Amino acid sequence: MKDHTNRPLRILAGCALSALSLLAAGCSSAGVQPSEKAAGENGAQLWGDNCARCHNYRSPSMYSEAQWEIITLHMRLRGNLTADEHKEILAFLKSAH
Amino acid sequence: MAVIALTTAIIGPGARAQGASNAGAQKWTAPSGAGQKQNPIASDEASIESGKRIYDRSCLSCHGTKGSGDGPAAGFLERHPGVLSDAKMWLQTDGALFWKITEGNSPMPSFRDGLSQDQRWQVVNYIRTLAPKPLNDERIASAATAAIGDSPAGNAPVSEEADLQLQQLKRLSKAAQSGDTKMMVVGYGTAGFAAVRAGNAAFQKGFATAFNPLTLWKLSDRLLFEGELEFQFEDGEGVFNLEVAQATYLLNDYMALGMGRFLNPMNFFVERQHMNWVNKMPDKPLAVYDGLLPESMQGLQLRGPVPVGSMKLEYSLYLINASALIETDPTAFGTLDFDNVSNVHNNLAYGGKVGFIPIPEIEIGYGAQYSSVGPADMDAKALLQSVDVNYVQDAAAILGAVSLRGQWVWSHIDKLTYDPDTTLLFGPVTFNNDRNGGYGQISYRPSRLSNPVVSAFEAVFRYDRLDQSKAPGGVEEKRWAVGLNYWLASNVVAKAAYERDDQGGSKLDEILGQFITGF
Numbered sequence: 001m002k003d004h005t006n007r008p009l010r011i012l013a014g015c016a017l018s019a020l021s022l023l024a025a026g027c028s029s030a031g032v033q034p035s036e037k038a039a040g041e042n043g044a045q046l047w048g049d050n051c052a053r054c055h056n057y058r059s060p061s062m063y064s065e066a067q068w069e070i071i072t073l074h075m076r077l078r079g080n081l082t083a084d085e086h087k088e089i090l091a092f093l094k095s096a097h
Numbered sequence: 098m099a100v101i102a103l104t105t106a107i108i109g110p111g112a113r114a115q116g117a118s119n120a121g122a123q124k125w126t127a128p129s130g131a132g133q134k135q136n137p138i139a140s141d142e143a144s145i146e147s148g149k150r151i152y153d154r155s156c157l158s159c160h161g162t163k164g165s166g167d168g169p170a171a172g173f174l175e176r177h178p179g180v181l182s183d184a185k186m187w188l189q190t191d192g193a194l195f196w197k198i199t200e201g202n203s204p205m206p207s208f209r210d211g212l213s214q215d216q217r218w219q220v221v222n223y224i225r226t227l228a229p230k231p232l233n234d235e236r237i238a239s240a241a242t243a244a245i246g247d248s249p250a251g252n253a254p255v256s257e258e259a260d261l262q263l264q265q266l267k268r269l270s271k272a273a274q275s276g277d278t279k280m281m282v283v284g285y286g287t288a289g290f291a292a293v294r295a296g297n298a299a300f301q302k303g304f305a306t307a308f309n310p311l312t313l314w315k316l317s318d319r320l321l322f323e324g325e326l327e328f329q330f331e332d333g334e335g336v337f338n339l340e341v342a343q344a345t346y347l348l349n350d351y352m353a354l355g356m357g358r359f360l361n362p363m364n365f366f367v368e369r370q371h372m373n374w375v376n377k378m379p380d381k382p383l384a385v386y387d388g389l390l391p392e393s394m395q396g397l398q399l400r401g402p403v404p405v406g407s408m409k410l411e412y413s414l415y416l417i418n419a420s421a422l423i424e425t426d427p428t429a430f431g432t433l434d435f436d437n438v439s440n441v442h443n444n445l446a447y448g449g450k451v452g453f454i455p456i457p458e459i460e461i462g463y464g465a466q467y468s469s470v471g472p473a474d475m476d477a478k479a480l481l482q483s484v485d486v487n488y489v490q491d492a493a494a495i496l497g498a499v500s501l502r503g504q505w506v507w508s509h510i511d512k513l514t515y516d517p518d519t520t521l522l523f524g525p526v527t528f529n530n531d532r533n534g535g536y537g538q539i540s541y542r543p544s545r546l547s548n549p550v551v552s553a554f555e556a557v558f559r560y561d562r563l564d565q566s567k568a569p570g571g572v573e574e575k576r577w578a579v580g581l582n583y584w585l586a587s588n589v590v591a592k593a594a595y596e597r598d599d600q601g602g603s604k605l606d607e608i609l610g611q612f613i614t615g616f
């Protein structure tokens with residue numbers, strides 16, 4: 001019984017460990033990859049790609065720039081957005097007023 | 098129902114039509130100085146190719162692949178994107194198009210900062226390939242030059258510096274609008290109606306209401322506090338729930354540490370779909386919500402994204418107060434008290450979830466939670482598992498957006514004997530405590546149709562199930578539901594649904610209505 005119940009946890013732990021090792025690799029190489037694209041260039045596409053997977057688009061003009069800063073941080077955490085995705089989407093939303 | 102239908106009839110088409118007429122009323126014309134600017138980038142294969150790459154990234158989501166104004170996001174904007182494939186585009190000079198890309202015109206963003214001048218000219222060269230060019234070149238050229246003088250501002254030569262200062266001022270004034278305290282309240286309000294009958298009995302009917310404010314407080318670029326309350330009535334009394342009270346700190350680009358009370362990270366529906374302005378049905382699926390998994394939990398969570406090439410993984414790991422096994426109430430033997438805020442049995446649970454996003458339209462996840470759940474004298478382990486699959490597609494070929502979602506959950510608790518010494522006058526009872534259930538849902542909205550009324554409707558079909566037949570007194574519940582929604586805005590919706598529910602053989606008919614105001 002115990003073996004049976006523990007197996008999914010091992011799978012999960014394995015996945016989490018692989019994720020963490022990838023993450024460590026990501027951290028070490030993050031410094032050498034300068035962002036080539038200017039902020040906002042990709043934003044419209046990333047906005048389309050990421051937000052609609054869960055909910056309707058909110059029009060950029062629906063909130064002020066300061067409000068978008070708060071909302072995009074909230075959604076970065078809830079939706080596990082990368083730092084780049086967050087930056088680009090925020091730049092797009094701010095530029096679209 | 099009647100009220101909702103009536104409200105929809107009155108407000109619905111009007112609200113959309115108003116937006117459309119605004120779009121027509123304001124003609125957007127470049128000032129003459131800007132319009133006369135010559136295009137310094139030759140329209141050759143290289144510049145058109147570069148322009149296309151930028152267009153696909155920055156313009157396509159609204160203007161569409163062929164410039165027809167039908168990109169994936171087009172249906173949700175308050176103003177229809179410009180049609181770049183129209184031959185009338187040739188009535189505008191390259192300079193005028195360059196100026197429009199530079200300035201933007203809400204909801205179209207300004208690309209002054211996002212694209213270099215050369216990149217903007219390259220986009221102009223690419224846009225030129227989208228509209229068929231009329232034959233009479235000279236007449237077009239003179240008409241285009243004449244057209245740029247139309248606007249009042251067009252008569253004055255444009256000073257780049259003054260223009261920059263004006264943009265800066267606009268930016269500053271916008272930054273000072275409400276919300277600059279870094280605190281804001283979002284959330285949603287719900288007005289609901291339900292009519293339910295068992296067999297051929299009379300319908301039990303009534304209205305319900307709820308208010309869910311979510312306070313967001315951005316204390317720094319790395320620290321966010323989220324506090325969500327739910328106010329509603331239950332059995333004639335006002336009740337409130339603390340759904341979320343969490344501080345989250347971004348440790349680095351790939352790790353965020355959350356502390357407090359948060360939504361269950363291994364339950365996709367609860368964390369990403371349960372909000373009434375997101376959920377496409379007036380009620381929530383069996384098993385995944387108020388069923389076999391917790392909704393809110395207290396403890397710590399570590400989460401974040403892991404980009405893998407063009408794909409993405411997401412993970413969460415958490416440590417929380419374990420759910421508490423109910424072993425003293427004979428009507429609920431073997432079920433779990435998820436709202437175990439005081440941690441009665443003194444157990445902690447650990448769990449997590451891994452999500453995989455191979456392409457932006459698809460997300461697949463697996464999550465699990467494991468712990469002891471019983472009191473100290475009872476060796477009771479519980480394993481909760483969940484699998485979710487989500488697919489969304491918004492495409493011209495299907496004239497709108499389709500979504501497919503499914504989630505299945507399993508609850509396994511060790512085989513135990515309840516009330517062994519019969520002090521509760523119910524036992525001894527021993528059973529295999531395995532339960533499972535979940536849902537599948539498909540929705541379609543013809544959001545790309547030009548008719549503002551038809552494109553606001555959305556049809557939904559859902560099947561959900563909760564099997565607890567192994568537990569004493571437990572049944573297998575099966576339910577199917579059809580729904581029709583009307584979206585007045587991206588966060589305002591009227592929903593109506595009919596459901597047929599089979600609770601271990603006893604049949605129920607349900608008619609549900611819901612009006613949601615997201616804010």
